[in-house]
Every structure is written in structure tokens, then in C-alpha cells.
Amino acid sequence: RTCSNAAEKGHLDVLKWARAHGCDWDEWTCINAAEGGHLEILKWARAQGCDWSSDVCESAAGHGNLEILMWARKNGCDWDECTCANAAKGGHLEILKWARAHGCDWDEWTCASAAEYG
Secondary structure (H helix, E strand, O other), rough: OEEEEEEEHOOOOHHHHHHHHHOOOOHHHHHHHHHHOOHHHHHHHHHOOOOOOHHHHHHHOOOOHHHHHHHHHHOOOOOHHHHHHHHOOOHHHHHHHHHHHOOOOOHHHHHHHOOOOO
């Protein structure tokens, strides 16, 4: 949790220190960087080999971080219908439009989220 918490809060120096001292990390470090809107941390973590998953795109979309979503996709991060659903749930219409225009799937949860959350 140390690395993922540092990533979420934007503390790159803490993250670097923790990694230099053997602190473990996993995909949650990248997910939390995306959630917190910390692109530089996400870039650094990926450059150091930190794992990621489609949850990174989902988190970026749900928290209104289009720049991070765009970077993640450009750099090979997977996505799925949860990306669109989270954009809708967060009320991020521009992100939803961008994701759909770039081939992201959606399903009934996207429509339900849009109806419920606006």
C-alpha cells in the first residue's frame, strides 16, 4: 500500500524512495496514479516496469483524467466497457465521447450509469 498511496497522492519522491528501499508495488500503483491525476508518476512507474491493467483506463475515465487515459491507450494499456461506464458514472461526457470515438466498448451499465449519475 505504501507505493499505491504515494502514487495516488502525487508523492513521486516518496514512491522513488520506497522502491529504492525494496517496497513492493503492483498494478494498484498505476491505478492510483491514474485516479489521482498524476501522469508523471504513471509514466515513471511504467518506465520502471510496474504492472498495469485495464483498471488504469477505468480509473482515469471515472475521475475525469482524459490526458492520462489518452497516454495510457497510446502506450498499450487495455480497456473495456468499464472505462465507458466509469466515464458516464463520473459525468465525464467528453471522456465518454473520446473513448467511444476510439473504439472502446460499452454496455448497458454505461447507459444505466449515465441515467443515474448524469
